[in-house]
Amino acid sequence: MAKRIFMATAAKKDYLKGLVPYRIKRYWAYIAATVVALVLPWIKVGDNHFFLLNFDHKQLHFMFVRFDMQELYIMPFLLMLLFLGIFALTAFAGRAWCGWACPQTIFRVLYRDFLETKLLGIRKNIKNKQKEPDWSKTENKVKEGIAILIWSALALVAAADFMWYFVPPEDFFKYLQNPAEHTVMIGFVLGVAAFLVADVVFIKESFCVYICPYSRVQSVLFDEDTLMAVYDPIRGGKIYEGHGEEKHKIVNKQKDVLAQNPDNECTACES
Ligand code: SF4
Incomplete structure (x- = not known):
């Protein structure tokens, strides 16, 4: 029997040869999404951004075209297109957005799988992501403190990047030199960063289960032809x-x- 089990496992390995696991392909998608999110606010064509909703100068930039406040009526249409696109993606490809591009997933992979597991070794491996590390060990508590510090710095970058879609980088860094006059912007960035620390470190996957509105509507968008990654x-x-x-x-x-x-x-x- 043991021999049969070994042969069957070996045969499976042959059939998997040369196949890049989806787990690895997801990492590529995460890197691509992160690079796009970080680089896009810096790209300008004819002084216009790809997307910028600037309350400061009362402008909307979309696809490198500038609209002024009188033309803001196009915003609801953009939002409708965004939601229709997400709903269509859900109907065709199930939880593809959640698994491949949602910032919540990317941040948790970065924090739990890279910082906690690979870099600091708090978790032995990521085979069972539900299993909590042994928090009774002082060593793990110290390492967790280091992980929170590193993540806090990254959360500040993420919060600033989010802000660049409302205050362009060329203004953002100018305003930072004069913080007393831009307390709302700075408070917003700090608030978003604090939320990201609370979410990624303490709320974890409960965000998807109890808070995210998109997860509430997903199941009604699925039909028999929707692609789903479920146990077979x-x-x-x-x-x-x-x-x-x-x-x-x-x-x-x-x-x-x-x-x-x-x-x-x-x-x-x-x-
Ligand atoms: S349920 Fe919501 S927060 Fe969670 S991965 Fe999906 S879209 Fe992101």
């Missing part, structure tokens, strides 16, 4: 039994899944 018991093997509150796990290790059928592909990662 036919491919992976049966790991749960029962329904609702009665539902319970019947296997915890990969060898138990393979014992059901050596072709089962579940790795019992619990993620």
Whole structure:
């Protein structure tokens, strides 16, 4: 039996050869989204930005075209297009936005997977993202303090980047030299940064479950043809039994899944 399990696992590895996992492709998407978000406010064509809603000069820039306040009636149409685009994406590709481009996901991956796990080793690995580190260890508490400090600096950059879509970088840095006259702008940046620290460090995935309005409407936008990344018991093997509150796990290790059928592909990662 052990030999059969080994052969089946080896065969799976052959079939996976040369395949870049979606987990890695998501990192590429995160880097691309971050670079675009950081670079876009700096790009100007004919003195106009790609997107800028500037209350200071009463202007809206969109696709490098400048509109003044009298033309602000186009804003609702832009918002409608944005929401229709997100709804269409959800109907076709399910939670693609959540998994591949949402800042909440990118920030949590950066904080939990890179800072807490890879850089500081508070978590042993990211196989089971739900498993909390051992907080009784002083070493882990000190490392968590360092992680919060690093993230606070990054949160300030993210908050400033957000602000650049309302106050362009050329004005932003000028205003920073005279903080007493721009307390609203500075207070806004500090407020957003403080929220990002609270969200990413303490609220974590509960933000998606209890706060995000988009997650509330997702399920009604799905139909039978929507692409969804969900567990497939036919491919992976049966790991749960029962329904609702009665539902319970019947296997915890990969060898138990393979014992059901050596072709089962579940790795019992619990993620
Ligand atoms: S549920 Fe909301 S906050 Fe969470 S990943 Fe999706 S869009 Fe982002």
